[in-house]
Amino acid sequence: MKNTSEILESLKASDIQKVKLAITDIDGILRGKLISKDKFFKTVNDKLGFCNVVFGWDANDAVYDNSEVTGWHTGFPDSMASIDLITFRKIPWDNNTPFFLGDFHQSEDIEDVCPRSLLKKIAAQSGEMGFIPKFSNEFEWFNFKETPQSLKDKDGIKPTPLTPGMFGYSILRSSQNSEYFNELFDLLTKFGIPIEGIHTETGDGVYEACIEYTDVLEAADRAVLFKTGVKEIAYRHEIIASFMAKWNTNLPGCSGHIHQSLWDEKEKNNLFFDGKDSNKMSDTLKHYLAGQLHCLPHILPMYAPTVNSYKRLVEGSWAATSVSWGIENRTTAMRVINHGEDSMRLETRVPGADANPYLSMAASLASGLYGIKNKLPLNIEPTQGNEYDNEATLSLPKTLTEATEQMKSSDIATELFGESFVNHFIKTREWEWQQFNSKVTDWELKRYFEII
Structure with missing residues (x-):
C-alpha cells in the first residue's frame, strides 16, 4: 500500500x-x-x-x-x-x-x-531541474558462525567464518546454509526490499546482493533497511553479518556500490542514453560523471566514513584508488554500464558497505547535478585496462583524517550540502579519527613490546 x-x-x-x-x-x-x-x-x-x-x-x-x-x-x-x-x-x-x-x-x-532529510533536499533539487533519479545499492558482507555473546567472549577478534575458502558464485557454498541463504531473499523481499540477485563472493563466508532500482529516497530506505534486515535474519540462525569495509587484511573488502541514472519527469526516457554516441553516453551523463569525478576528493568521507574504510581502498582489491572512470571497468572509481537504453547507468564504486546510504547517495546525486549545472566537461580520459597501473590520474586520500581535512578546506562540500551539515559531519569524522588515534592496537604490541 x-x-x-x-x-x-x-x-x-x-x-x-x-x-x-x-x-x-x-x-x-x-x-x-x-x-x-x-x-x-x-x-x-x-x-x-x-x-x-x-x-x-x-x-x-x-x-x-x-x-x-x-x-x-x-x-x-x-x-x-x-x-x-x-x-x-x-x-x-x-x-x-x-x-x-x-x-x-x-x-x-x-x-x-539528519541524513534522510539531506537526501530529501538533494532529491528535490533534482526534481526542480526536471530529473527523476533512479538508484540502487549492491552490498557485499561477511557472515560468521557467531552470536553477539560469543564474539564478545573472543574480545571481538578472530570470528569464525560461516564457510571456508575463496569461492565466488558458488552453488555449493550457498547450499551449505540454504535455509539462511533463502530466508535472506524471501524475507527481505516480503519486507519491501526486492532482491534482484544474491550469490557468494570471493572470500570466506561472504555474500553479495543487489537491490532492485527505484527512486533515490526509496532506494536509500531500502539500503538502510537491507543492512539491518540482514543482521536480524542472521541472528535467527546464530550468525553475525558484518558490513565492515575490510575485516581481514588477506581478504577482499566489502563494497556498497551505487547504481544510478536520471530519467525524464514522465519516467519514460533514460537521460543517460544517447544512441548516436560511440559509447551510448548522453551529454547529461558526461556532465553528471564529470561532476562526480570533480567533487570526489572533496567529499570522500561521505563514501568512506570510517578509519577502516581506507583499508579497503587499496590497489588490486576491486576498490577505487583514484579519480577515474571507464566503460565496464571494475578497476576505476566510476564504471559506465552501457548495455542498453533501459539499463544505461553509472556505477559509483567508491563506497564501502560501511557507508551511510543516505549520505553516499546524496553525495553521488549532488555531485552529479553539480556537473550538470556547471556543464563540466568530461576531460578525464576513460581508463583502458588496469587503472591500478595508471600513474596519470589523481590518487584519492589514503586515510580518514586526510580525507576529512580535504573536505573541511573545500568550498565544494558546503555548496553541495550546506554549512550546517558539513560542519557537523566533519566534527564527527574528526572525532572518529581521534578515537582511533588514542588507542593502543594489537599491531603496536606485537611490533614494539619486546623488540624496540
Missing part, C-alpha cells in the same frame, strides 16, 4: 497493539523504538519526540565532545521527528509488526544534520 489513508485505515482495523519506528543516525545506524498503537495514532498528525542524542554520539554511544548541534551543553532535549507513512512495511520475521521510518524534516534544531 502506498496510499497513506489506506495504510492508516488498515492499521486501525487490525488487531495490532504496537508499531516499530526508526530513524537513521549520522553513521547510517537505525535508532528506533516500539510504541503502542494509541501512541502511534497520536503522533501521526503531529510529531514524535526523539532524544537528539542520536546526533550527539558515535556508533558506540560515546558522546561527542566537539558537537555544536547537541551535547551536554544543550541538555540533550527531544527533537521532533516526522513519521513518513509511505515507508510502511511489516516485518515478516517479527510477527509482521508494522514498521515506519522517520526523519527530522522540518525540525528546526536538527534537520540540517
